[in-house]
Amino acid sequence: MAKAATAGPSQGSTGWQAARVAMPGLPGAACHSRTCDTSCPDCLRSYGNARRHALLDWRLALDLLELTTGQPLTTSRSLPSEDKWIESAAKALHSSPTIIHGVPAIVTSDNCVLLTHPLWRQEPAHFDPVQLAAVEEAEAQHRRVRLHDIRAFRRNPISIWDYLSRS
Ligand SMILES: [Zn+2]
Incomplete structure (x- = not known):
């Protein structure tokens, strides 16, 4: 997470780019939404946070990354036009x-x-x-x-x- 905080708007990063810095193994957001509803071992889940798996949500994590790096909130990530x-x-x-x-x-x-x-x-x-x-x-x-x-x-x-x- 410390790396995400340094990837501010001056570097032109999006929330997803900031997340990729924080979580290098993270796949693309559009692609990931097809296979992952809220969290999985490919994005946020690990053995260390097993007790919180039910609370983890990669969309919300990206929202918070955008907001903490001073970028506008991408609401379409959580509000799909069709699903x-x-x-x-x-x-x-x-x-x-x-x-x-x-x-x-x-x-x-x-x-x-x-x-x-x-x-x-x-x-x-x-x-x-x-x-x-x-x-x-x-x-x-x-x-x-x-x-x-x-x-x-x-x-x-x-x-x-x-x-x-x-x-
Ligand atoms: Zn996932």
């Missing part, structure tokens, strides 16, 4: 996946759950501009709109069932 697991989860929840102003959402005719970036705050006064636009668009289309951390949804899709099933 098979979101489609499957929506189907299992008798709902539909959609994208609202760049933010993935799970919707029924009345209810909408916007799947937000793990580092976005949930209080309206602190909404990210993209988050605010998505909320406004969702409120124009659905009776009830709720925000839910996409990382929490990834780990436990059933967590939004109660909200989606309201009529």
